[in-house]
Amino acid sequence: MSLHPEAQDRNARLSAISPTVLEALSPLGKRSFFPKGIPFQSGQAKDCRINATIGQITDGSGNPIPLAPIAEKLTSLPTKDVFLYTPIQGREQSRAAWHKKLTEEDARMASVGLGQVTAGICHAISMGADLFFSDGDTIVLPDLYWDNYDQIFNIRLNGKMVTYPFYREDGGFNYDGLKHALASVKGKVHTILNFPSNPTGFSPTHEDMSKIAEVVIEAARDRIVVAFCDDAYHGLVYEKTAATKSLFFELIEKHPNLVPLKCDGITKEIAFFGGRVAFLHFGVSKEVSDILVDKCKGLIRAGIGGTVSISQVLLETELADPRHTAEVERVRLILEDRYLALKQALSKPSRHWSVLPFNGGCFCLLKLRDGIDAEALRQKLIKDESVGIVSQGQKHIRLAFCSMRKEDIFPLIEALERACS
Numbered sequence: 054m055s056l057h058p059e060a061q062d063r064n065a066r067l068s069a070i071s072p073t074v075l076e077a078l079s080p081l082g083k084r085s086f087f088p089k090g091i092p093f094q095s096g097q098a099k100d101c102r103i104n105a106t107i108g109q110i111t112d113g114s115g116n117p118i119p120l121a122p123i124a125e126k127l128t129s130l131p132t133k134d135v136f137l138y139t140p141i142q143g144r145e146q147s148r149a150a151w152h153k154k155l156t157e158e159d160a161r162m163a164s165v166g167l168g169q170v171t172a173g174i175c176h177a178i179s180m181g182a183d184l185f186f187s188d189g190d191t192i193v194l195p196d197l198y199w200d201n202y203d204q205i206f207n208i209r210l211n212g213k214m215v216t217y218p219f220y221r222e223d224g225g226f227n228y229d230g231l232k233h234a235l236a237s238v239k240g241k242v243h244t245i246l247n248f249p250s251n252p253t254g255f256s257p258t259h260e261d262m263s264k265i266a267e268v269v270i271e272a273a274r275d276r277i278v279v280a281f282c283d284d285a286y287h288g289l290v291y292e293k294t295a296a297t298k299s300l301f302f303e304l305i306e307k308h309p310n311l312v313p314l315k316c317d318g319i320t321k322e323i324a325f326f327g328g329r330v331a332f333l334h335f336g337v338s339k340e341v342s343d344i345l346v347d348k349c350k351g352l353i354r355a356g357i358g359g360t361v362s363i364s365q366v367l368l369e370t371e372l373a374d375p376r377h378t379a380e381v382e383r384v385r386l387i388l389e390d391r392y393l394a395l396k397q398a399l400s401k402p403s404r405h406w407s408v409l410p411f412n413g414g415c416f417c418l419l420k421l422r423d424g425i426d427a428e429a430l431r432q433k434l435i436k437d438e439s440v441g442i443v444s445q446g447q448k449h450i451r452l453a454f455c456s457m458r459k460e461d462i463f464p465l466i467e468a469l470e471r472a473c474s
C-alpha cells in the first residue's frame with residue numbers, strides 16, 4: 054500500500070531531523086498524519102466573519118446553543134469552552150498547564166514539546182503503542198504488572214511480553230533483571246516502567262531510579278528502545294526513601310535511539326477518575342515531538358474523534374486554583390493514613406503469605422504460601438466474608454487500600470487469615 058502524500062511529508066521531515074524516530078515507528082505510525090479535513094479547515098477559519106465549516110450547532114457567532122437541563126448544571130463554567138469541540142491535540146490551555154506542572158517538577162521538561170491530550174492514561178499508552186509497536190514486537194516488563202498491558206500490547210497489538218522478576222533479593226527494584234531482559238531481545242525493543250507500581254505499590258529509591266535510567270539508556274546504544282513511563286500514580290508516595298520524580302525526566306533526549314514516552318494524567322493524580330483526560334509526551338526534540346503529535350492527531354481522528362472539552366476545562370480550573378497543592382496533599386494524606394494502618398495490620402507475620410515491599414501508590418501485594426490458589430481465595434472471600442480483593446496470577450493477591458475505609462483494614466486482614474486457614 055502506497056503512503057498518503059501527507060504521511061510521506063511527515064516522514065520526510067522526521068527522516069531529515071531524526072531518522073531513528075522514523076525507523077522506530079510502526080507501520081500504522083508511519084501511515085498516520087493529521088488530515089487537512091474538517092477540524093483542520095475549521096481551525097483555519099476560526100477567525101473568519103462567517104464560519105460555515107464545522108458541524109457543530111451554534112448561534113452563528115461561535116456560541117453553542119446548549120440545552121437547558123445541562124446548561125443549568127454548568128452555569129459556573131464557560132459555556133463555549135465546555136459545549137463546543139476542542140482542538141484535536143487538546144485545549145492549548147490544558148496542554149500548557151500540564152506541561153508547566155511537569156516543568157515545575159523537573160526543569161528538563163522545558164525542552165520537551167507540548168503533549169497530546171488523550172482520553173485517559175490507558176489511551177495514552179495505547180496511542181504510544183499504536184505509533185511505535187509493530188505486530189510481533191517485544192515489550193520487556195517486570196513480572197508483576199498492570200494486567201491491562203496484556204490487552205494493549207499482547208491482545209491488541211500481537212506483541213510478545215518478556216518479563217523479569219520485579220524485586221531484587223533485598224527488596225529493591227531489579228534493574229539488573231531489566232538489563233538482562235533487554236539484552237535478551239535482539240533489535241528494536243520496548244519497555245514499560247510504572248512507578249509507583251500497580252500492582253505492587255512500590256517506587257524505587259532515588260539511586261535505583263538513576264540505575265534504571267542508565268540501564269535503559271545503555272540498552273539504546275546499538276538499537277532502538279521505546280520506553281513507556283506510565284506515571285499513573287505519580288505523587289502518591291509515603292516514604293522518604295521512595296523516588297517521587299518520573300523516570301521520564303532522566304531519559305529525555307539521552308540517546309538518538311531512545312524514544313521515551315510519558316503517559317500520565319488526571320485520573321489518580323487529581324482523583325478525577327471519570328474525567329478521562331491524560332497526556333502523551335515525547336522525550337525527544339520539540340521539532341520531532343510536534344511531528345509525532347501531528348501523527349497522534351491522525352490517530353485521534355481515526356479513533357475517538359476528539360477529546361473531552363469539559364474535563365479539560367475542569368483540569369485547568371483545578372490547576373489554577375490556589376488550593377490545588379493543598380488539595381492534592383489532602384488526598385495523599387488520606388491514603389498515607391490508610392497505608393500506615395495497612396503496614397501495621399500486616400506487621401504481624403502470617404504463615405499464609407509474605408508481604409511484598411510497598412511504599413506508594415494505591416495497592417499492596419501479598420504472595421500466598423504454596424497450596425493457596427489466589428483465584429480460589431478471592432472467590433472464597435467474596436462468598437464467606439463479603440470481602441473483595443484482586444487475584445494477580447495464581448500466587449498473589451492485591452489489596453487496594455485506596456478504596457477502603459481505614460477502619461476496615463484490620464478486619465480485611467482478619468478475614469484474609471480466616472479464609473486462608
Ligand SMILES: Cc1ncc(COP(=O)(O)O)c(C=O)c1O
Binds near residue numbers: 172173318
Ligand atoms: C498502572 C496504570 N496505568 C494506567 C492506568 C489507566 O489509567 P486511566 O484510568 O487514566 O486510563 C491505570 C489504571 O488503573 C493503572 O493502574
